[in-house]
């Protein structure tokens with residue numbers, strides 16, 4: 423499962439559109455990607471600014487400096503919509519096109535080796551022997567599927583990032599939408615969700631999953647407003663958790 427040996431492997435079981443096993447499975451472990459599988463809390467925010475500038479060029483528009491900050495916001499806000507009205511572009515389309523560019527730039531950086539896997543991802547091999555494992559992320563779906571393929575993470579039976587655009591934004595965690603989609607696709611009704619943010623804990627609860635909170639260097643001192651079922655400091659601890667805390 424190392425990056426060097428599996429980068430070009432075909433992954434017939436990876437991706438939201440692929441056929442999923444049909445028997446009922448009760449033991450499932452779903453994983454967040456950023457900060458859990460892939461090093462770092464998330465994509466470099468600079469990619470969103472790069473994406474905005476490219477989208478401006480593609481649209482052949484020349485926004486006044488006064489709206490650039492609003493157009494650069496990650497979130498789909500009233501401020502963003504107002505800024506789009508100023509420059510006479512459809513906010514929904516512009517937001518989706520900007521996010522498509524963000525996903526493209528994120529993939530370029532991953533391909534260049536900017537971020538790698540955490541070493542303890544190796545522990546997933548033994549977990550996958552006893553449980554169905556899946557990857558469900560707030561990152562863009564094209565980026566998440568790229569990560570799974572690039573790093574040869576073919577042990578995941580289901581891989582899902584959020585859709586580009588406003589609908590994907592509104593369905594992101596802490597909303598449980600994509601976790602529920604995964605459970606439905608996997609024919610699973612119970613299991614665990616391993617994440618590194620409070621929103622992961624909340625989304626897991628909303629989806630009926632046991633939240634497992636993973637503390638790494640980037641979140642070791644975070645105080646949670648939502649209570650996970652268990653906290654771990656490494657994915658190496660997860661197998662023991664599964665045995666001790668049935669889903």
Ligand SMILES: [Mg+2]
Pocket residue numbers: 454455456457458463617618619
């Ligand atoms: Mg995360």
